[in-house]
Amino acid sequence: MEEKIIKQISLFAENKPGRLANIAENFRKADINIRAFTIAEAGDFGIIRMVVDKPDVAHEVLHDAGFTVSETSVLGVEMQDIPGGLGKIADVLGEKSINIDYAYAFVTKTEKALLILRVNDIEGAIKTLNVTGVKLIDMADIQAI
Amino acid sequence: MIEYWNPLVERMPVDELDKMQEKRLKSLVNYVYQHSDFYKKKFDDANVKPEDIQSLDDLKKLPFTYKSDLRDTYPTGMFCVPNEQLVRFHASSGTTGKHTVVGYTRNDIDQWATSLARALTSLGIGRGDVIQISYGYGLFTGGLGLHYGAEEVGCTVLPTSSGNTEKQLNLMQDLNSSVIACTPSYFLFMNEVANQSGISIEHDTQLRVGIFGAEPWSEEMRTRIEEATGIKAYDVYGTSELSGPLCTECQHQDGIHIWADQFLIEVINPETGEQLAEGERGELVITTLAKEALPLIRYRIGDITVINKQPCECGRTHPRIMRVLGRADDMLIVRGINVFPGQVESVLMNIPEVGEHFMIVVDRVNELDIMKVQIEMTDEAFSDKINDIMSLEKKVASALKNVLNLAVKVELVENGTIPRSMGKAKKVIDNRKL
Numbered sequence: 001m002e003e004k005i006i007k008q009i010s011l012f013a014e015n016k017p018g019r020l021a022n023i024a025e026n027f028r029k030a031d032i033n034i035r036a037f038t039i040a041e042a043g044d045f046g047i048i049r050m051v052v053d054k055p056d057v058a059h060e061v062l063h064d065a066g067f068t069v070s071e072t073s074v075l076g077v078e079m080q081d082i083p084g085g086l087g088k089i090a091d092v093l094g095e096k097s098i099n100i101d102y103a104y105a106f107v108t109k110t111e112k113a114l115l116i117l118r119v120n121d122i123e124g125a126i127k128t129l130n131v132t133g134v135k136l137i138d139m140a141d142i143q144a145i
Numbered sequence: 146m147i148e149y150w151n152p153l154v155e156r157m158p159v160d161e162l163d164k165m166q167e168k169r170l171k172s173l174v175n176y177v178y179q180h181s182d183f184y185k186k187k188f189d190d191a192n193v194k195p196e197d198i199q200s201l202d203d204l205k206k207l208p209f210t211y212k213s214d215l216r217d218t219y220p221t222g223m224f225c226v227p228n229e230q231l232v233r234f235h236a237s238s239g240t241t242g243k244h245t246v247v248g249y250t251r252n253d254i255d256q257w258a259t260s261l262a263r264a265l266t267s268l269g270i271g272r273g274d275v276i277q278i279s280y281g282y283g284l285f286t287g288g289l290g291l292h293y294g295a296e297e298v299g300c301t302v303l304p305t306s307s308g309n310t311e312k313q314l315n316l317m318q319d320l321n322s323s324v325i326a327c328t329p330s331y332f333l334f335m336n337e338v339a340n341q342s343g344i345s346i347e348h349d350t351q352l353r354v355g356i357f358g359a360e361p362w363s364e365e366m367r368t369r370i371e372e373a374t375g376i377k378a379y380d381v382y383g384t385s386e387l388s389g390p391l392c393t394e395c396q397h398q399d400g401i402h403i404w405a406d407q408f409l410i411e412v413i414n415p416e417t418g419e420q421l422a423e424g425e426r427g428e429l430v431i432t433t434l435a436k437e438a439l440p441l442i443r444y445r446i447g448d449i450t451v452i453n454k455q456p457c458e459c460g461r462t463h464p465r466i467m468r469v470l471g472r473a474d475d476m477l478i479v480r481g482i483n484v485f486p487g488q489v490e491s492v493l494m495n496i497p498e499v500g501e502h503f504m505i506v507v508d509r510v511n512e513l514d515i516m517k518v519q520i521e522m523t524d525e526a527f528s529d530k531i532n533d534i535m536s537l538e539k540k541v542a543s544a545l546k547n548v549l550n551l552a553v554k555v556e557l558v559e560n561g562t563i564p565r566s567m568g569k570a571k572k573v574i575d576n577r578k579l
Contacts, residue, residue: 010529012522012527012534012557012559012560013559014558014559014562040531042531042534042535044556044557045522045534045556045558047529047530047531047534049529063524066559066560066561067559067560068522068523068524068527068559068560069524069527070524070527070528070529072529101530102530118529118530
């Protein structure tokens with residue numbers, strides 16, 4: 001089950017110019033590739049969430065650069081690019097009372113859509129999604145994108 | 146280890162101390178009246194003659210002296226001795242305006258060292274201790290002031306002055322510093338730098354005592370320092386006008402012992418100037434009883450405190466002032482409510498998720514004062530869910546509102562972005578054009 005957990009990098013950032021450039025520059029130097037990226041903003045601050053190919057290195061690099069940063073366990077779900085794909089996932093999790101804290105999606109080069117999910121019960125979610133035949137991706141898949 | 150530096154004086158019965166003060170006050174008023182045109186004029190304007198002062202009770206007849214008097218007579222217009230009798234000058238840091246100059250005779254320097262020798266002894270500091278003095282040396286009185294007191298009691302002084310934190314930490318380890326003296330905010334910064342380099346002050350150094358002052362700090366900050374570094378943290382009091390750092394708490398950590406043979410203290414209502422009773426909170430007023438070059442009569446030092454005249458458990462009979470909450474000068478008035486940065490600090494120190502660094506920012510928007518408190522997001526408190534962060538902001542805001550009776554906007558900022566200070570920490574940015 002462990003291998004299906006994806007380490008997402010979460011980072012606290014003030015809403016001010018230059019913060020993103022600073023992160024990008026640190027990643028460029030450390031040769032880190034961003035696979036998925038989203039900013040949730042709330043007024044004066046924002047939380048930047050990223051899935052990268054080398055999360056441990058990314059965490060270290062950002063921490064050393066003075067950022068408040070954490071690694072968060074999330075799930076990566078491969079979605080069929082057909083109507084109702086997202087609804088199915090939300091339905092099965094809802095049936096088991098598993099709450100989605102947040103989610104964001106991205107499309108890969110292979111024309112598949114990937115959904116990143118943070119849930120309140122990650123192991124329960126993995127079990128449930130496995131049973132229903134949903135494909136969960138792992139860190140190796142992330143690196144291979 | 147000796148218990149008292151001057152046992153006879155420090156344990157003198159209170160009525161004898163009063164008699165000593167009375168005698169010294171009478172000779173002081175004669176001395177300043179004869180030796181300073183400034184004081185002669187001040188007394189004449191207030192219609193007081195030296196012979197009107199016959200008892201401690203007559204103290205209230207004397208006019209106050211203010212910081213502005215020192216500025217107006219810059220540089221040496223209030224001095225009572227000719228310059229050739231001075232052995233040293235210091236000048237204030239000018240945090241509240243134009244700088245002021247203080248001069249010292251040989252006896253003034255000796256008295257100053259004695260005051261601190263008593264204080265250091267009361268903290269169990271003496272021969273065998275290595276004291277790292279990380280207060281600035283130079284015109285600022287912190288460094289040299291403690292230096293002389295520490296040498297007097299036989300400490301080995303490590304005069305690092307402030308700044309160059311990595312070097313401070315290396316020397317602390319290599320030379321086994323057991324005592325550190327600096328501002329509390331600088332010590333916390335030092336601890337932060339130590340932790341980043343994998344050094345634990347508690348386990349990797351011999352440090353056991355800290356003497357912290359030159360800026361107001363709270364009881365909660367003491368707890369935090371002691372828990373984080375395993376040392377005992379003590380408050381030191383003094384200002385450049387009175388010589389410099391002078392007095393500390395004793396090991397009971399229950400108020401600062403002000404040596405009554407050197408200083409006569411009162412607490413007044415800052416608005417009316419009336420003396421307040423023991424135990425009432427007000428503005429501290431100090432009369433120097435033994436200074437030669439620059440004696441001060443009823444000097445409005447501006448600090449808000451409470452006097453405690455009960456003899457201390459340590460056996461010393463001299464009065465104590467309770468922790469200084471802030472200077473009258475530091476007080477902010479926001480929407481008509483008095484706010485001391487020290488109150489904000491106390492609240493923040495009680496919230497474990499919050500780091501020790503903060504900045505108060507006051508703005509005026511549409512004729513309304515807006516007070517904002519910026520605090521740093523720490524690694525421990527960081528959650529990647531927006532709701533968690535917003536509820537932390539709300540928690541802090543409501544704790545502040547309970548204490549200040551004022552709605553405060555709390556803003557979490559990135560770690561390390563609030564300026565660290567090597568000396569007095571700046572805790573307020575007031576953008577109002579008043």
